[in-house]
Amino acid sequence: MTSIVAANFAKFGKREEDIFSLSREAALPVTRKYGKDVDFLVVSNSYSGEFNEISGLNNLITTHLSMDSVPSVRVDNTSGSGGSAVLVARALIDSGEAERVLVLGVEKMTGYPTKNSTRIIASLLPPEERAGGLSLPSLAAFMTRTYMNEFSPSRESIAGVAVKNHHNGSLNPYAHFQSEVTLDKVMNSKVIADPLRIFEFCPVSDGAVSMLLTSDSESESFTGRPVRILATGAASGTSSITFRNSLVAIDAVKESSAKVFRKASMTPKDVDVAELHDMASILEIVESEDVGFFGKGEGWKALETGETEIGAELPINTSGGLNSKGHPIGASGVAQSAEIYLQLSGQAGRRQVKNPEIGFSLSMAGFGNNATSILYGVVP
Amino acid sequence: MTSIVAANFAKFGKREEDIFSLSREAALPVTRKYGKDVDFLVVSNSYSGEFNEISGLNNLITTHLSMDSVPSVRVDNTSGSGGSAVLVARALIDSGEAERVLVLGVEKMTGYPTKNSTRIIASLLPPEERAGGLSLPSLAAFMTRTYMNEFSPSRESIAGVAVKNHHNGSLNPYAHFQSEVTLDKVMNSKVIADPLRIFEFCPVSDGAVSMLLTSDSESESFTGRPVRILATGAASGTSSITFRNSLVAIDAVKESSAKVFRKASMTPKDVDVAELHDMASILEIVESEDVGFFGKGEGWKALETGETEIGAELPINTSGGLNSKGHPIGASGVAQSAEIYLQLSGQAGRRQVKNPEIGFSLSMAGFGNNATSILYGVVP
Numbered sequence: 212m213t214s215i216v217a218a219n220f221a222k223f224g225k226r227e228e229d230i231f232s233l234s235r236e237a238a239l240p241v242t243r244k245y246g247k248d249v250d251f252l253v254v255s256n257s258y259s260g261e262f263n264e265i266s267g268l269n270n271l272i273t274t275h276l277s278m279d280s281v282p283s284v285r286v287d288n289t290s291g292s293g294g295s296a297v298l299v300a301r302a303l304i305d306s307g308e309a310e311r312v313l314v315l316g317v318e319k320m321t322g323y324p325t326k327n328s329t330r331i332i333a334s335l336l337p338p339e340e341r342a343g344g345l346s347l348p349s350l351a352a353f354m355t356r357t358y359m360n361e362f363s364p365s366r367e368s369i370a371g372v373a374v375k376n377h378h379n380g381s382l383n384p385y386a387h388f389q390s391e392v393t394l395d396k397v398m399n400s401k402v403i404a405d406p407l408r409i410f411e412f413c414p415v416s417d418g419a420v421s422m423l424l425t426s427d428s429e430s431e432s433f434t435g436r437p438v439r440i441l442a443t444g445a446a447s448g449t450s451s452i453t454f455r456n457s458l459v460a461i462d463a464v465k466e467s468s469a470k471v472f473r474k475a476s477m478t479p480k481d482v483d484v485a486e487l488h489d490m491a492s493i494l495e496i497v498e499s500e501d502v503g504f505f506g507k508g509e510g511w512k513a514l515e516t517g518e519t520e521i522g523a524e525l526p527i528n529t530s531g532g533l534n535s536k537g538h539p540i541g542a543s544g545v546a547q548s549a550e551i552y553l554q555l556s557g558q559a560g561r562r563q564v565k566n567p568e569i570g571f572s573l574s575m576a577g578f579g580n581n582a583t584s585i586l587y588g589v590v591p
Numbered sequence: 592m593t594s595i596v597a598a599n600f601a602k603f604g605k606r607e608e609d610i611f612s613l614s615r616e617a618a619l620p621v622t623r624k625y626g627k628d629v630d631f632l633v634v635s636n637s638y639s640g641e642f643n644e645i646s647g648l649n650n651l652i653t654t655h656l657s658m659d660s661v662p663s664v665r666v667d668n669t670s671g672s673g674g675s676a677v678l679v680a681r682a683l684i685d686s687g688e689a690e691r692v693l694v695l696g697v698e699k700m701t702g703y704p705t706k707n708s709t710r711i712i713a714s715l716l717p718p719e720e721r722a723g724g725l726s727l728p729s730l731a732a733f734m735t736r737t738y739m740n741e742f743s744p745s746r747e748s749i750a751g752v753a754v755k756n757h758h759n760g761s762l763n764p765y766a767h768f769q770s771e772v773t774l775d776k777v778m779n780s781k782v783i784a785d786p787l788r789i790f791e792f793c794p795v796s797d798g799a800v801s802m803l804l805t806s807d808s809e810s811e812s813f814t815g816r817p818v819r820i821l822a823t824g825a826a827s828g829t830s831s832i833t834f835r836n837s838l839v840a841i842d843a844v845k846e847s848s849a850k851v852f853r854k855a856s857m858t859p860k861d862v863d864v865a866e867l868h869d870m871a872s873i874l875e876i877v878e879s880e881d882v883g884f885f886g887k888g889e890g891w892k893a894l895e896t897g898e899t900e901i902g903a904e905l906p907i908n909t910s911g912g913l914n915s916k917g918h919p920i921g922a923s924g925v926a927q928s929a930e931i932y933l934q935l936s937g938q939a940g941r942r943q944v945k946n947p948e949i950g951f952s953l954s955m956a957g958f959g960n961n962a963t964s965i966l967y968g969v970v971p
Contacts, residue, residue, distance in 0.1 A: 251825075260714070261640045267669040267715030267830070270960035274717065274830045280846060282825030283961060284675045287665040289647040295664045298688065299679055305686035308678065308823065334640070335647030337654065443688065445631075445662030450647070450654045466660060580650035581663060 212427035213301040214437035214590060217241045218549035220385035221317075223418030223537035230263050230319040231275045237419035238315050242276050245423055245433065251309035252276075252283035255296035255316040256541035259285075261331045262323050272315065281313075289335045290490065292316070293544015294574025294583030298443040300424050310426055316545030317419035325415055332540070335577045337451050348412060350452060350578045351491035352404035357458040358493060359406075364511035366406070370397045371514035372492035373410045373534055379521060380531025382562035385546075387416045387537030411492035416537030420546045430590065436556035438570070441477075441586040444470030450580045459508075461579035464501040468573065468584045472503070475586045479503035482525065482586075483567035484554045486547035488575035489532040498573055499527060502584070521562055529554060529562045544574030544583070551587050592807035593681040594817035594970060597621045598929035600765040601697075603798030603917035610643050610699040611655045617799035618695050622656050625803055625813065631689035632656075632663035635676035635696040636921035639665075641711045642703050652695065661693075669715045670870065672696070673924015674954025674963030678823040680804050690806055696925030697799035705795055712920070715957045717831050728792060730832060730958045731871035732784035737838040738873060739786075744891035746786070750777040751894035752872035753790045753914055759901060760911025762942035767796045767917030791872035796917030800926045810970065816936035818950070821857075821966040824850030830960040839888075841959035844881040848953065851964045852883070859883035862905065862966075863947035864934045866927035868955035869912040878953055879907060882964070901942055909934060909942045924954030924963070931967050 221228075221236035228236070242249060254269040265271065269283035288295040293316045300312040320328055333346045355369060374394050380386035397410040423433070430437035446466035449455060456462065472478055479502060487502070489495035496510040504525060505513060513519045519527040530536045530550035533543055551570035553559040570587040601608075601616035608616070622629065634649040645651065649663035668675040673696045680692040700708055713726045735749065754774050760766035777790040803813070810817035826846035829835060836842065852858055859882060867882070869875035876890040884905060885893060893899045899907040910916045910930035913923055931950035933939040950967040 257646060258640065260638065260711070261646070265714050265718075266637060266641070266667075266711065267957050267960055269668065270715070270827055270830045270956055271717060273827045278827075279829040280826055280842065282827050282847070282963075283668075284679065284825075285667040286679075287646075287667060288649065288663075299664065299666075299682070302679070302682040302686040302688045305688075306682040307685065308682045331640070331646065334645050335650070337651060338645075445664075446660055447650055447653045447658075447662050449659040450650045462660065467662070576650055577647050580647055583662075 212439060213304045213424050214427050214430035214439045215422055215552040216425050216430050216433035216437050217423040218552045219421050221419040222385045223416045223539060224387040225321045226417040230259060230317060233319060233417060233419040234272050234315060234317050235275055238276050238313065238421040241421050241423050246278060248311045249278060249281055249313045251303055251312045252278060252281050253296045253300045253312055253314045254283060254285045255292040255314065255545050256285055256318060257287045257289050257292050258318060258331060258540060263319055288576045288581055290540055291544055291574045291576030291581050291583055292541045293547065294585065296545060297548050297585060298445060298583050301440050301443055304424060304426050312424045314422045314424060314545055316542035318539035318541040319417045320415050320539060321417050328415060340452060347578055348404040351493055352407050354458050354497065355407055355493045361459055362508035367394055368511040368514040369492050369496065370394060370411060372489060372495045373397045375520055376489060376528050376532040376534040379529050379562055380535025383531050383536060386531040386535050387414055388535045407491055413490050413533035413538035416539045418537055418539035418542045420542050420549050422545060422549050437590050438552045438555045439588050439590050441588045442471040442474035443585050444474060445581065445583045447581045448579045450577060459497060461497060461501050463579045463582035464498050464573060467582040468502040471584045471586045481569050482571045483569050484529060484564045485527050485571040486530060486550050487527055487573050489528055489534045490538060495527065502573060521564060526564050529564060547572040547574055548585060555587055555589050592819060593684045593804050594807050594810035594819045595802055595932040596805050596810050596813035596817050597803040598932045599801050601799040602765050603796045603919060604767040605701045606797040610639060610697060613699060613797060613799040614652050614695060614697050615655055618656055618801040621801050621803050622658065626658060628691045629658060629661055629693045631683055631692045632658060632661050633676050633680045633692055633694045634663060634665045635672040635694065635925050636665055636698060637667045637669050637672050638698060638711060638920060643699055668956045668961055670920055671924055671954045671956030671961050671963055672921045673927065674965065676925060677928050677965060678825060678963050681820050681823055684804060684806050692804045694802045694804060694925055696922035698919035698921040699797045700795050700919060701797050708795060720832060727958055728784040731873055732787050734838050735787055735873045741839055742888035747774055748891040748894040749872050749876065750774060750791060752869060752875045753777045755900055756869060756908050756912040756914040759909050759942055760915025763911050763916060766911040766915050767794055768915045787871055793870050793913035793918035796919045798917055798919035798922045800922050800929050802925060802929050817970050818932045818935045819968050819970050821968045822851040822854035823965050824854060825963045827961045828959045830957060839877060841877060841881050843959045843962035844878050844953060847962040847964040848882040851966045855966045857966065861949050862951045863949050864909060864944045865907050865951040866910060866930050867907055867953050869908060869914045870918060875907065882953060901944060906944050909944060927952040927954055928965060935967055935969050
């Protein structure tokens with residue numbers, strides 16, 4: 212069994228620093244305290260080659276962290292890299308290959324023209340669909356239209372994801388956006404992919420986050436409040452949108468989530484706090500259904516009742532989510548795990564949920580090309 | 592415990608096919624036979640973004656292999672990606688996260704100007720040393736000169752690595768080069784980084800290789816001749832050449848190798864067949880010392896005595912090595928494991944070593960920035 216015993220952020224946002232400085236800012240507070248004990252570094256990063264003209268990033272980072280002999284690897288799964296990295300780190304510990312793994316999620320995206328970065332990120336779509344003009348924002352728009360046709364949600368409930376998550380982000384000192392937005396402002400903001408507006412999409416962000424994982428047996432020598440990883444599970448969906456069963460459900464999310472609840476002998480009802488992959492507002496709603504928190508076509512109602520707000524029954528994206536915290540690709544999934552760690556260990560500050568015991572995160576690659584679900588629990 | 596139960600190659604070389612076709616060619620013979628049982632795909636690849644303008648490669652490959660729901664991840668460690676991928680795949684099985692993992696190593700490098708690919712690969716060096724004009728070939732030249740000064744090997748013994756490995760490659764139907772070279776031809780070929788000649792470097796290659804790993808307990812339901820992974824171990828060295836202790840020894844190789852021999856309670860003398868990372872001729876010699884096969888400064892003598900040839904005491908790079916088999920970056924380390932699998936299971940054809948029981952592979956990132964050592968054994 213593996214536990215999380217420490218986490219630290221370099222603030223997400225438009226940062227002047229390079230990828231190495233961001234990595235140091237996130238990792239050094241952890242490695243200064245525990246560095247000599249770390250025996251594996253897992254770097255979660257997707258695009259250092261494309262955005263930063265750097266390859267072998269993980270090995271350069273060990274040098275920057277003065278961890279020269281510590282073995283390292285880069286794990287990539289585009290937007291879902293972080294979940295995969297945590298899954299791999301846990302497997303390294305549970306298999307006995309390593310005892311203390313530092314997981315570092317980092318991406319440096321700004322300083323590169325947004326038009327180019329959108330093109331590069333779209334390179335995860337099948338070449339033939341990319342050639343047809345599909346992009347991730349346009350897929351989110353298709354999903355929104357289909358969802359609206361099939362389930363007749365209020366348009367405001369979908370935009371409400373951005374309102375809720377911007378509120379949460381305003382309580383998170385590491386979030387890209389530090390201000391709330393009103394529903395009016397979201398609904399009247401620039402259209403990016405009709406009907407979705409700019410506030411409903413995650414921004415392009417730089418950022419980094421580090422997390423120390425150890426074997427469960429020694430976790431309490433690091434902290435009085437370790438958080439155990441109860442189960443990890445991953446699944447893919449076809450990357451070809453044309454061949455999907457549905458535009459309003461994501462098979463990879465369903466399968467990976469069913470897997471972790473089965474492994475941990477739990478149900479979605481057991482979860483006290485969750486981080487979902489809200490690259491676009493509609494995704495939080497669709498995923499909240501596919502994870503099993505709500506019935507299909509019912510997820511939007513939670514945005515009207517407030518059920519997923521901090522203080523309510525099932526807070527979702529207390530960190531601000533990708534929508535407000537930002538989405539430095541390789542860092543996002545690690546940041547989700549770090550947020551659950553902070554929540555379950557009672558270190559989430561102004562956005563703290565009251566005494567959560569079970570947490571859940573969903574890290575997704577592409578538009579459901581792959582998903583990693585993780586369940587976490589307070590060590591009794 | 593994890594075993595290798597199948598392996599298959601797409602021929603290395605200058606190929607007309609794209610990265611997906613190469614992946615299918617390598618994987619389909621394995622997945623057609625066992626595909627429904629595979630529950631994780633680990634793709635070893637470094638440069639699909641830079642060379643092929645593709646991200647999320649692993650998820651696109653699951654679609655190409657009709658393994659749409661199988662979770663997948665890309666593991667990158669530049670030239671050492673393959674060793675890292677096998678280490679991760681084994682951890683997934685030994686930890687219980689997966690039961691049957693397909694490891695696919697693939698890189699499509701030709702069709703991209705060599706000048707550009709050398710620049711891209713050099714992006715694994717620290718930016719300040721890269722700016723100073725260092726490249727991987729120039730580092731190999733520095734290593735050669737220093738080795739010659741310190742240990743006075745015959746120049747011919749170093750070039751002999753290319754002669755031996757081209758001979759071995761001529762016996763391997765999947766090798767990039769299919770012909771022998773004479774010592775004269777090597778010594779009179781074009782100088783790439785003085786004193787090293789073009790035949791002493793690996794070529795730029797396309798290629799792919801797939802390997803199926805399963806838990807030990809069920810390996811015999813797949814094949815009568817499974818090969819067990821006895822131990823994996825990884826270590827890093829500083830990526831900054833300026834700060835290395837020595838130019839003729841590689842700390843990461845020493846540490847990762849000491850680790851696996853310790854874990855398996857074995858010594859280098861137990862090894863019957865080995866694959867080393869001979870990106871340049873000198874590297875096979877230096878690594879053969881750092882792994883512990885020969886004393887420091889003694890490795891070159893094996894090229895004069897023939898001790899590392901097929902049929903002799905310790906055959907090294909029976910596959911042809913990177914030098915003759917080729918070096919499609921992400922595929923190379925997986926191909927090393929696959930060669931040891933073929934040797935230990937008696938399927939290596941004309942290059943078969945007589946009844947080997949213990950195999951060893953060394954997969955290296957950059958110029959010793961990271962190394963993964965793996966020990967393999969015949970299941971009794």
